[in-house]
Amino acid sequence: MSHPSEPASRPSPGIPTLPGWDTTWRLARDGYAYGIRGYRQVGTDAFRTRLTGRAVVVARGAEAAHVFGRPDAFTRRGAIPRSVVHLLQDEGSVQQLDGQRHASRKRIMLDLAQEERTGLVDAFRAAWPQVAGEYAHRAVPVREAASLALTRAALAWAGIAVDPARERALSGDFDAMVSRAGAVGPLNWAARVRRRRTEAWATEVMRTLRATGDRTTVAGRLAHHEDQGRRLDDGTAAVELLNLLRPTVAVARFIAFAVHALRTHPDWASQIGGGEPAATRWAADEIRRFYPFLPMVGGIASEPFELHGEGLDAGQWMMLDLYGTDHSPELWERPDVFNPGRFASASPLTVVAQGVGGHLAAHRCPGELATTDLLVAALELLTRGPAYTVPEQDLRISLRRLPAEPEDGMIVVFGA
Ligand code: HEM
Known part of the structure; x- marks a missing residue:
C-alpha cells in the first residue's frame, strides 16, 4: 500500500480539468489512489472530470471537507451509483433524506x-472470546471471525434473539453486502438477492x-x-435497523x-499490550x-458554492475524496507513515474516513x-x-481492490 510521497500542493485559484473526456477507467485502474494521482497531474487538490459520462468535481483537503460538510449543502440523492446505495444505505433510509426529515x-x-x-x-467484548473458541485451531480470515463476533454483539445490543444458524447467515450476508458493493453485474446482483432476504427478516423483526x-x-x-408524528412504515423501519447492524x-x-x-508495528503492539490507554485510542484513530476503507462520498450541491476560488452552480456533482483527504500532506505530517x-x-x-461536518446536521457517520x-x-x-x-x-494491501484488504485475507489461528 504505497503511493509516491508528494509535496503539499499549493492551492491555486480555479479547478483544472483532468485530461481525457471521461476518467472512469482511471478510477477502475487506480482505486483509492485515483484522486491523489489526478491532483498530482493537475497540480492542485481538485479537478473537474467526467465519471460514467457525468460532469463531476473531485476534491480533497480542508477546504473541500469544509464546503462539503456544511449542513444541507449537498444532497446524497442520486449522488452515488444506485447499486451501491442499495447495498450500503437503502432508498428511504436516513442517508437518502434531506432537511427536516x-x-x-x-x-x-x-x-x-x-x-x-x-x-x-460490552457485548462485543463478551462475544470475542466465544468466537475465538469456536474458530480455535484452524486458519480463518480475521474479518470472518470478527464479523461473527460483531453480528452476535449487535443483535444482543439491539435486543434481538436468533438461533445460531440465522446468526451465521446474517453475519455472512452483512459481510457480503459490503464486499460486493463496488461490484457490478452478477456479483452485485447476488448481493442484492441477499439484501432482499435480510430485509424480509428485518421487516418481520420490526412487525x-x-x-x-x-x-x-x-x-x-x-x-x-415517529417522524413528524408518524411511525415509520415496516419496510423503512427494517431498512434503518439494517443501517445500524450492517x-x-x-x-x-x-x-x-x-x-x-x-x-507490522511491534513497537505500538507492545505499548497497547502493556495497557497504555492513550496509545490504544491513538492507534484506533490512526487505523481509521x-x-x-471508503474511497469517496458524493453529493449534489443544493446551492451555489465556492471551491478553490471558483464559483460552482447548484446541481453540481462533487465527490469528496475521503482517502485522499486522510492522506493529504496539507492536513497530516508524513501522511503515508502509520x-x-x-x-x-x-x-x-480531522479524520474523515467516516464523513465530514457535524454528527447531527451533516451526513457524518453517527456510528x-x-x-x-x-x-x-x-x-x-x-x-x-x-491467544x-x-x-x-x-x-x-492493494489500493486497486475495493474494498481493500490484505492480499491473503489476514489469516490468523486462534488458540495456537
Ligand atoms: C465500519 C466503519 C464505518 C465507516 C467507514 C462508516 C462510514 C460512513 C460514512 C462515510 C457515512 C456518510 C455517508 C455520506 O454522507 O454519503 C456514514 C453514514 C452513516 N453511518 Fe457509518 N460508517 C461506519 C460505521 C458505522 C456504524 C458502526 C454505524 C451504526 C452503529 C453506522 C451508521 C451510519 C448511518 C446510520 C449513516 C447515515 C447517516 C446520515 O446520512 O445522516 N456507521 N457512515
Whole structure:
C-alpha cells in the first residue's frame, strides 16, 4: 500500500480539468489512489472530470471537507451509483433524506448508535472470546471471525434473539453486502438477492416488536420511532435497523487492519499490550485514518458554492475524496507513515474516513464514536485476550481492490 510521497500542493485559484473526456477507467485502474494521482497531474487538490459520462468535481483537503460538510449543502440523492446505495444505505433510509426529515431520523440514529454505544462495546467484548473458541485451531480470515463476533454483539445490543444458524447467515450476508458493493453485474446482483432476504427478516423483526409493544430495547425504540408524528412504515423501519447492524459488522474490516497494524508495528503492539490507554485510542484513530476503507462520498450541491476560488452552480456533482483527504500532506505530517503518536496533538475529528461536518446536521457517520470504541476494545482483546498466531502470508494491501484488504485475507489461528 504505497503511493509516491508528494509535496503539499499549493492551492491555486480555479479547478483544472483532468485530461481525457471521461476518467472512469482511471478510477477502475487506480482505486483509492485515483484522486491523489489526478491532483498530482493537475497540480492542485481538485479537478473537474467526467465519471460514467457525468460532469463531476473531485476534491480533497480542508477546504473541500469544509464546503462539503456544511449542513444541507449537498444532497446524497442520486449522488452515488444506485447499486451501491442499495447495498450500503437503502432508498428511504436516513442517508437518502434531506432537511427536516433527515434531522429527525438522524437524531434517533445518533441516540442509538452514539449514546447507547457502551452496550454494543460490552457485548462485543463478551462475544470475542466465544468466537475465538469456536474458530480455535484452524486458519480463518480475521474479518470472518470478527464479523461473527460483531453480528452476535449487535443483535444482543439491539435486543434481538436468533438461533445460531440465522446468526451465521446474517453475519455472512452483512459481510457480503459490503464486499460486493463496488461490484457490478452478477456479483452485485447476488448481493442484492441477499439484501432482499435480510430485509424480509428485518421487516418481520420490526412487525414482532410492534406487536409486542417493546419500546425499551434498541430495536424496539427504532420500531416505535415517529417522524413528524408518524411511525415509520415496516419496510423503512427494517431498512434503518439494517443501517445500524450492517455497518457495525463492517467494523470487522478495520479489525482486520488492526491485526495488520499490530503485526507490522511491534513497537505500538507492545505499548497497547502493556495497557497504555492513550496509545490504544491513538492507534484506533490512526487505523481509521491510515487504512483504505471508503474511497469517496458524493453529493449534489443544493446551492451555489465556492471551491478553490471558483464559483460552482447548484446541481453540481462533487465527490469528496475521503482517502485522499486522510492522506493529504496539507492536513497530516508524513501522511503515508502509520504513526498513532500523531494523535498526541492532532484531533481525531480531522479524520474523515467516516464523513465530514457535524454528527447531527451533516451526513457524518453517527456510528463514528462506536467504531472507535469497538476498535479500542478489539486492540485490547487482540493484545491481551485469546491467544492467536499469524501464519506466514502476503500482507500487502492493494489500493486497486475495493474494498481493500490484505492480499491473503489476514489469516490468523486462534488458540495456537
Ligand atoms: C465500519 C466503519 C464505518 C465507516 C467507514 C462508516 C462510514 C460512513 C460514512 C462515510 C457515512 C456518510 C455517508 C455520506 O454522507 O454519503 C456514514 C453514514 C452513516 N453511518 Fe457509518 N460508517 C461506519 C460505521 C458505522 C456504524 C458502526 C454505524 C451504526 C452503529 C453506522 C451508521 C451510519 C448511518 C446510520 C449513516 C447515515 C447517516 C446520515 O446520512 O445522516 N456507521 N457512515
